Amino acid sequence: MSAHIRPAATYRLQLRPGFTFDDAADVTDYLARLGVDAVYASPMLAAAPGSTHGYDVVDPTRASPALGGERGRTALAERLREQHLRLVLDIVPNHMSVADPAANPWWWDVLRHGRDSRYARCFDIDWSSGPILVPVLADDGDDGAAALGELTVADGCLTYYEHRFPLAEGTYGAGDNPLEVMERQHYRLVAWRRQDAELNYRRFFDVATLAAVRVEDPAVLEATHGEVLRWVANGDVHGLRVDHPDGLSDPGGYLRRLRDRCDGWIVVEKILAPGEDLPASWPVDGTTGYDALREVCGVFVDPAGEEPLTAFAAAAGVPTDFERVETECRRSVATTTLAAEVRRITALLRGVDVGRAREAVAELLTAFDVYRSYLPEGEDVWVRAVDRAAQRRPDLAEVLEHIDAEARADVRGELARRIQQTSGMVVAKGTEDTALYRFTRFVALNEVGGAPERFGVPVADFHAAAEHREAVWPHTMTALSTHDTKRSEDVRARLAVLSEIPDEFTAAVRDWTARAGLGEPTLNLLAWQTLVGAWPIGADRLRGYLLKAAREAKLRTSWVAPDAGFEREIDDWAERVLTEPDLAGGIAAFVDRVRGPGWSNALGQKLVHLLSPGVPDVYQGTELWDRSLVDPDNRRPVDYGERRRLLERLESGWHPPVDDTGAVKLHVVRQALLARRRRDLAGYRPLRAVGPAADHCLAFARGSARDVVAVATRLPVGLRRAGGWRETALPLPWGRGDWVDVLTDRPVPPSGGGGLTVAGLASLLDRYPVALLVRRD
Known part of the structure; x- marks a missing residue:
């Protein structure tokens, strides 16, 4: 694939011993019919014995024997060609497994x-x-x-x-x-x-x-990447997803050398903070899409829910100041878990007391407001971190000034390099793997690359972000669920409903907690949200998730110092809440209350994601309802037989109901992907509804002729309370041709005169909470 040919949409497959190259080959026809044009696969190189994910490579010179070896890999490549599908491969330049x-x-x-x-x-x-x-x-x-x-x-x-x-x-x-x-x-x-x-x-x-591997050494890069680059050169691999570039000594230099060897699509697993952008010197097509995830999911959250949910969390003993929680968690990680890395950085300093130097280094690592800086680019990020560290610890200001001077005197030297490498580790372990499990006020916002302190995304901000992506990074990957997300897109969609009914939810949690609360407040609030979001869920899945969450939070138990008594409490709780009839019945009744609005949010998220600027990825299985939690829960086997059966019905013209089967989500996914495949979706134009319920409509047009329009319902509970759409209407882009909603096959009648069509939302969205309008000549 040349640099000018990029996928329209990808489908992520998690390869493992139970789903090998041959198994992947067997679903290629289904994926082609679904509408994607590229398979995006987890790592394919030889991994540690028993690996279930492939990120623990042990031999970068050969395809994984556990997945089928070179024979299986080449057979998969041939099957993909037969189905006119490209292959995007996940690669791991930062590390290798040394477990065995x-x-x-x-x-x-x-x-x-x-x-x-x-x-x-x-x-x-x-x-x-x-x-x-x-x-x-x-x-x-x-x-x-x-x-x-x-x-x-x-x-x-x-x-x-x-x-x-x-x-x-x-x-x-x-x-x-x-x-x-x-x-x-x-x-x-x-x-x-x-x-x-x-x-x-x-x-x-x-x-x-x-x-960690030193890919900054050209010989090491060649040794570790030679086999994958051979697959690229012979046309078997058409794009690369680069895992964890922030762990590298010089991410920009690495990516420039990689681009010299690969003219295909390259995206990087770079977590961007709100307002942050990729360095201009990186020759890549974009990120793996956590920034888009934050924006798409956030626009379905009701900001009016912030005050009552915050007040409830505070009264329950759950922290509500995210900056404080995040800083505490990062500082703890820097001074304990990553003390070896801090010690190695400190050893590079001269003329400074070792003890104070370690404190200063740890504080600096804690103070970055993004994952890392990339000196000499983005020097402002570095300066902000130094200034913030000095403000927090005035007693260390002189040492921090010394560190700053030494690092900036040689921005490519070992001191600057190791501080920048390690800051990303501190953020990942401190924020992603600790703070997001402690700050449980409203966990729909607690996602990789998320901003839990920002309660949702205003519609205007969503449109501005989409316009920026189209203008600057039109071929970046976008995502809703990944193998690393804390909870799946449909769990977040259902939890978003809670922002519309905060009083009802908090009243329910008070009642449930009085009857069967967990002894640690942050885990207790997380547990009830998890039950509502993932319901129905078995005791084993619930127990496993809560145990992991408790250990990551490191409040009452942890991976290195497990508290057997508290973990028994978690174990017993998972069984109790699901088997005590009155309690389980109450939870089920509450879920019935939010299930329909959750489906509306899920369909809205999916349509918006698939038609927004960028290259959308469909994570395996999420074309139907998916209520997965963090890994390994989200890497469970996918029932492709059920998906094939439903797809065949859709291909025959079936318009499914909105129900538990999830067929309607598959319908939305298929039609959106086919629209991407058949039409040029360049350009982005926000559309604004008019009328009493205009704020509940999220709509935009795509294509140079603005001939594809996505329409989604947001805040469905509030919409129903206000009396529905009533006279609310959506003016559609002017132009020749008739509009048809391809989800219902119903035409949108012309109105307004002068070639203008104004769609009444009450009739347009009477069957589904979303519409996909296509102009037909």
């Missing part, structure tokens, strides 16, 4: 040969600090001392239970003490608790089993 050293030939060689390994340059290891620390030993409060007694030597390897590690040549003789043998190696096995403070290789966030 024997599975990763590069890491094995580094452990065996140390700095003399041919692969030593591939990993970001601080060789000056001594042997590589491998945090694998159990720790019963003795720093792993007892575990060292469990070391053995077998089959030419140092072993610790199921773990195997290589031995350097000449370091073992028959009868040697295993501990003494270990001390002769280029690595040391240490207690797992030491990883946060002492690890001497860079990792992916706080995951010690994912070792």
Whole structure:
């Protein structure tokens, strides 16, 4: 695919041992009929044994054997060609899995040969600090001392239970003490608790089993990307989705080198803060769409719900100042979880007290208002972070000034590079993986790239963002659900209804909490919202989600220090609320109240997403109702048999009802994707309804002739309260031809004279809460 040919729409497939290359090939005909023109696949390279997602690559030189190997990959490529579908591939330049050293030939060689390994340059290891620390030993409060007694030597390897590690040549003789043998190696096995403070290789966030890769080295880039770039060169892969560019030493330099080797579509998993834009020097087509997700979902939230929901959260003991929560969480991550990274940065400073330098570095990492800066571009981002850190800690202002001066004196030097790399880690772990689980006032807003402190998105702001995207990033990816979202689009759509009925919801939560509340307020409020949003849900799914949420929040329990008593409370709660008849019945009755408006929001979100500027991605399975929560819940198998059956009915002309089957969502998805495939949707024009319910209509026109119009209902509860659409109407763009709603196959009668058509919304939206109007000559 040349740089001038980009997909119109993609469909994300999560490959895994249970859904291989062959399985993906089997659904290509369905995807082509659905209307996408590209499959967007999770990583395809050889991953860690048992991997269910592919982001833990162990060998970048071959296709995953667990997915079908090279034979399966090439067969999939051929099937895609037969269906006239392109392939967009997810790649992971930042890290490789080292969980099982024997599975990763590069890491094995580094452990065996140390700095003399041919692969030593591939990993970001601080060789000056001594042997590589491998945090694998159990720790019963003795720093792993007892575990060292469990070391053995077998089959030419140092072993610790199921773990195997290589031995350097000449370091073992028959009868040697295993501990003494270990001390002769280029690595040391240490207690797992030491990883946060002492690890001497860079990792992916706080995951010690994912070792960072130095793709800033051209030779390393070639070694890690050679096979994928071969697939690009031979026409099997037409676009690349780059995972986590903020973890790289020089994202811009990496992307420029990648562009030299790939003239296809390139998007980056870059999380943009509100108002932030990609660096102008990045030769990419855009992001993976979390910015669009925030805007599309936010426009269906009622801002009037902010005050009552905030007051209720405060009274319940749930924090309501997001900036404060976020700062606390980031500071905690910087000083504990990522202490090893802070220590490595501090070691680069000269002439500063080590203790104060660590405090200053941690505060600076906490102070960025975006994920990271990219010096020398965007220097204002860096300056704001330094100033904010100094305002928060005036006692460290002099040290911060010293750090600022050293970093800006050499913006490509190691100090500036590591601070910028690490700030993204602090934001991701502090905000995404901690604050979003503590700030539970209204979790429909708590999303990757979200802005929970901003209660919804005004219609004018939505249109302004869409116009900007069309003008500046017309080929960026857009998304509603991904493999990383905290909850699926349909869960958020149903929760958005709560912003319209805050008093009813808070009254229900008071009642439910009095009867069966969880002992930790933030988790309690999250739990009731989760029940409403994901209902019906089984006890196992609910239990698993709440346990993960509680551990991520790190208030009463955590991954590193689990509280068995509190986790038993969570376990018991999930079973209790679903089996106690009166309680479960009350929840079910409340869900019945919001189900219909939630469907309206879900259809509105989907239509708006699929027809807005950018390249929309349909996450696997979300063409029907999907009430998934965070991973691994959102990576469950998809029933393509059911989707094929419904698609066949739609192809025969069926207009489905709005009901539990979700067929109407499939109908909206199919018609929107076909409109994208058949028409040039360049351009964007906001449309404004007139009449008593105008604020409940979100509409826009696409195409150079403005011949495709999307119409969605927003705030449906308020619309019904006010008496419906009444005389509200939508003037359609002037031009030749008759308008038809392709969702109902009904024409929109001309009115208004002079070729102008004004659609009465009461009749236009009497069957569905959305309309997709196409002008036909």
